[in-house]
Amino acid sequence: MVEQQLRSRDVEDERVLAAMERVPRHVFVPEELRGRAYADAALPIGSGQTISQPYMVARICEALSLHGSERVLDVGTGSGYQAAVLAELAGEVHTIERLPELADAARGWLEEAGYGGRVHVHVGDGTLGLPEQAPFDAIAVAAAAPELPPSLYDQLEPRGRLVVPVGKRHGQQLQLVVRSPEGPAVVRSVACRFVPLLGEEGFAV
Ligand code: SAH
Numbered sequence: 644m645v646e647q648q649l650r651s652r653d654v655e656d657e658r659v660l661a662a663m664e665r666v667p668r669h670v671f672v673p674e675e676l677r678g679r680a681y682a683d684a685a686l687p688i689g690s691g692q693t694i695s696q697p698y699m700v701a702r703i704c705e706a707l708s709l710h711g712s713e714r715v716l717d718v719g720t721g722s723g724y725q726a727a728v729l730a731e732l733a734g735e736v737h738t739i740e741r742l743p744e745l746a747d748a749a750r751g752w753l754e755e756a757g758y759g760g761r762v763h764v765h766v767g768d769g770t771l772g773l774p775e776q777a778p779f780d781a782i783a784v785a786a787a788a789p790e791l792p793p794s795l796y797d798q799l800e801p802r803g804r805l806v807v808p809v810g811k812r813h814g815q816q817l818q819l820v821v822r823s824p825e826g827p828a829v830v831r832s833v834a835c836r837f838v839p840l841l842g843e844e845g846f847a848v
Contacts, residue, residue, distance in 0.1 A: 644663070658732060668697070709781060716798070725783060729762075740766060770840055814834065
């Protein structure tokens with residue numbers, strides 16, 4: 644997966660590549676899909692949701708430029724896989740999921756993979772961030788937003804980085820947003836397709 648889907652494309656950050664080599668992705672998919680866990684694709688994880696394609700996880704992590712001590716918020720826990728990769732790259736990871744049944748499954752899978760103590764799973768509307776734990780050095784959003792959710796931007800540290808797919812329900816562009824004194828500095832990158840971010844500052848539920 645790392646060689647063929649990440650390095651051979653354009654993922655260059657060695658810390659990200661090493662992190663993705665360490666996290667056992669098969670633990671984060673339903674039993675019957677474990678044989679396809681390392682495929683170049685998003686896979687269904689129940690409740691109409693997906694574990695993101697490995698390449699998108701790598702691109703999000705790379706854009707966040709983590710060094711090891713950061714406090715990170717992961718919006719859209721899903722399987723918990725992205726949160727586990729972030730735990731390999733940062734100091735403290737909080738992840739928030741709107742569907743309680745997925746949050747429960749993710750807690751179990753994170754525990755099984757050895758990340759139980761390093762990732763804090765919360766249930767709620769992640770478009771509003773996690774005010775009680777803010778501010779964050781970095782925020783990763785793994786679901787598509789119609790526009791940059793203001794609450795997430797507000798919960799960034801100065802120079803903090805936020806990665807979020809922005810666009811329509813069926814097609815978006817991954818955006819890196821850096822908090823700066825002049826306001827959000829936006830860098831657009833790859834075209835992508837994520838499940839919708841549903842909530843107060845996302846798409847209508
Ligand atoms: N990072 C995940 C990908 C999950 S897909 C992984 O590695 O597996 C996106 C997830 O975002 C879904 O589980 C969906 O339920 C969740 N989601 C959608 N809107 C949300 C919101 N407002 N707050 C929190 N989670 C949300």
